[in-house]
Amino acid sequence: MVKRLMFEKPLGMRDTLPFFYRQKAKVRKQLSEEIIAHGYSFMDTPFLEYHETVGEVSATLDQQLFKLLDQQGHTLVLRPDMTAPIARVAASQLKNSEFPLRLAYDGPVFRAQQTEGGKPAQFEQVGTELIGDHSSFGDAEVIALLVDSLKKAGLDDFVITVGHIGYVKAFFSDLLEDDDETIDRLLEYLYRKNYVGFREAVKQLSIKHDKQQALLQLLSLRGGEEIFESSRSLARNQSCMQAVNDLKQLYRLLKQHGVEKYIQFDLNLISHMDYYTGILFEGYAPNLGALLCNGGRYDALLPSFQLNASATGFAIHVERLVEALNESEDNDERIGIIVDDDSFQRGMQKAKEYRKNGYSVLLQHVDQIPDVQSFKQELANTEDMTEAGGGQDE
Numbered sequence: 001m002v003k004r005l006m007f008e009k010p011l012g013m014r015d016t017l018p019f020f021y022r023q024k025a026k027v028r029k030q031l032s033e034e035i036i037a038h039g040y041s042f043m044d045t046p047f048l049e050y051h052e053t054v055g056e057v058s059a060t061l062d063q064q065l066f067k068l069l070d071q072q073g074h075t076l077v078l079r080p081d082m083t084a085p086i087a088r089v090a091a092s093q094l095k096n097s098e099f100p101l102r103l104a105y106d107g108p109v110f111r112a113q114q115t116e117g118g119k120p121a122q123f124e125q126v127g128t129e130l131i132g133d134h135s136s137f138g139d140a141e142v143i144a145l146l147v148d149s150l151k152k153a154g155l156d157d158f159v160i161t162v163g164h165i166g167y168v169k170a171f172f173s174d175l176l177e178d179d180d181e182t183i184d185r186l187l188e189y190l191y192r193k194n195y196v197g198f199r200e201a202v203k204q205l206s207i208k209h210d211k212q213q214a215l216l217q218l219l220s221l222r223g224g225e226e227i228f229e230s231s232r233s234l235a236r237n238q239s240c241m242q243a244v245n246d247l248k249q250l251y252r253l254l255k256q257h258g259v260e261k262y263i264q265f266d267l268n269l270i271s272h273m274d275y276y277t278g279i280l281f282e283g284y285a286p287n288l289g290a291l292l293c294n295g296g297r298y299d300a301l302l303p304s305f306q307l308n309a310s311a312t313g314f315a316i317h318v319e320r321l322v323e324a325l326n327e328s329e330d331n332d333e334r335i336g337i338i339v340d341d342d343s344f345q346r347g348m349q350k351a352k353e354y355r356k357n358g359y360s361v362l363l364q365h366v367d368q369i370p371d372v373q374s375f376k377q378e379l380a381n382t383e384d385m386t387e388a389g390g391g392q393d394e
Contacts, residue, residue, distance in 0.1 A: 012113035012121025022332065023322045024124070027153050028106060031126045031316060034152040038145050040104040040128050045085035047108075051075040057304045058084040059274045064111045066121075078110035082125055083275075083298065083313060090131050091305035099132030099309065106318075120319070127295070127315035131302065134310040136246065139279045139297060140253035146283065146293060146314045147259040154325055158285040158292065160262050163269025164247055165276050165296070167231065170239035171218065175211045186215075191270040195219055221267035225251055231267055243278075250279060275301040279312070285324035292320050334360045336375065336382035340367070343385035350383070 009015070016024065032042065048068075049055060052075070055065055060080035068076050079085050082105045090101060106126045113119045128145060130138050143160060150158055168190070172183045182205065189198035202215045214234060221231050228248050235241050247265060254260050271280050271294065280296030295314030302309045335354055339347035344365070351361040362379065366386050369375045376382040 010121070011115075012111075012119060014120055014122070019332070020319075020322065023325075023327060024318055027318060027321055027325070028124075028126060030153045031149050031318075031321075032104075032106060034149045035104045035126070035128055035145065038102075038141075038148075040102040040145075042104045042106065043086070043089070044105065044107055045079065045082070045089060047078055047110075048076045049079050049085055049088075051077045053305075054079065054084045054088055057087075057275070057301060059272070060111060061272075063114070066110050066112050080111050081109050082107065082127060082315065083129060084301065086129050087131075087301050087307075087311070088305055090129075090309070090311075091302060091307035095307060100138070101131040102128070103131065104128045124318040125315045126318055127313060129311055129313035131311040132309045133312070134299070136249045136253055138310075138312050139246075139250050140257060142295060142312050142314050143250075143254060143263075143281060144257035144259050146281075146295065146316070147257075147262050149316065150283070150293070150321070153321060154327075155285060155321065158262065158283055158324070159264050160281050160283045160293075161264045161266045161269060162247065162250070162279065162281045163266050164243040164278060165270070165280055166246075166278055167235075167240050167243035167267050168218075168270065170237055170243070171235070174236035174240075175207070175214060176205075187270055190268050191272060195268075219268060221265075223265065225265070227265050227267065246279065271296065281314075283316075287326075288320060288324045290317075290320055292317060292324060332378065333380045334362050336362045336364060336379040338364055338366050338369070338372070338375070338382060338384045338386060340365065340386045347385050350385075 036042070051065070051067060055067075055075075055077040058080045065080055066078040070076055086103055086105060090103070094101060104127065106124070108122050108124050110122050113121050126149075128142060130142055133141075143162070147160060168187070169183075172186060176182050186198060186201060189195070189201060198219065199216060202212055205212065205215075214236070217234055221227050221234070225248075228244055231244050232241065235244060251260070251263070251265075254263055269280060269282065271282075275298045276296045277299045278297035281294065282291055283293035285292050293314060293316040295312070297310070297312040299310040302311055337347045337351055347363055351363045354361045364375070366372065372384075376384075
């Protein structure tokens with residue numbers, strides 16, 4: 001009895017078909033060229049990491065980690081992000097290198113999903129890590145590089161929303177007097193962008209009316225540079241004031257980089273990555289319906305690996321960038337050479353000549369083509385060397 005083959009894939013996994021693969025390769029090349037042009041060096045890390053190191057500091061929920069055991073009984077995880085593994089490398093093999101380090105990466109990450117729901121369990125990220133620069137110049141550099149990289153890939157209609165995790169946390173801590181349970185619940189509403197739920201939760205709190213109003217006013221701190229004044233007025237302590245000053249300094253630098261048209265501010269911005277300590281940002285494109293890219297400052301991560309260094313960086317979701325570009329044309333640039341028995345040798349020679357000049361050439365015997373016309377339409381151009389042809393079809 002022949003066992004039936006199963007066509008289903010593991011939850012959240014996707015096949016990448018040729019057309020989408022070519023689109024990803026094109027985008028990956030353009031992003032990499034821009035990042036390298038800014039002095040960043042690409043590196044890679046293993047797919048598998050120890051759970052007790054990278055797995056625990058990655059800030060990915062434990063139930064989203066793919067876990068397995070090695071032969072020695074150690075718990076391993078498929079890397080859930082690239083930042084934590086690169087932090088591990090920076091704190092070990094690169095700890096004696098000249099800082100700041102400018103590192104870049106391109107590779108898949110893995111996060112388990114409980115339901116199909118359209119969320120991928122494996123996806124590709126291209127990103128950067130600037131390690132050892134604690135200044136606003138570093139924050140501005142990575143955001144400007146993110147903008148330039150997206151533009152180099154062909155995307156011009158997008159927005160980068162910038163916030164500061166220090167403002168939100170200091171604001172909540174002052175108003176809610178370190179009520180961690182309530183603070184975590186409100187942060188979760190902001191992370192989910194459930195502003196209706198946030199308002200309802202605030203109205204149910206047993207706090208003074210003026211504090212309730214202040215919490216509700218936080219939701220208005222979204223927009224352009226005009227929010228700096230209102231965020232300073234709403235600030236409850238010196239930490240909030242410092243966060244606003246950080247944002248103002250960052251915006252001045254971003255204007256010098258010439259990328260201010262892509263920047264908006266949102267002091268409600270929260271990330272699921274809890275290692276962010278200051279500036280953080282997210283990128284969106286019209287009609288995408290999902291996060292395109294994100295990043296920020298994570299000064300608390302490297303000390304977890306015994307390296308006293310600050311860092312900032314970004315990650316671009318490659319598949320979503322391809323979707324945002326919405327290029328419907330197939331970039332199949334292969335040349336097809338159709339041969340029969342008599343023209344096979346000549347076709348072989350012609351294919352070699354094309355390949356020496358950098359072309360991708362498909363040499364195909366006519367007897368194995370079910371529909372010659374359809375075959376020709378699939379390729380950039382074809383050259384029919386059979387007795388019935390002999391010319392080139394554009």
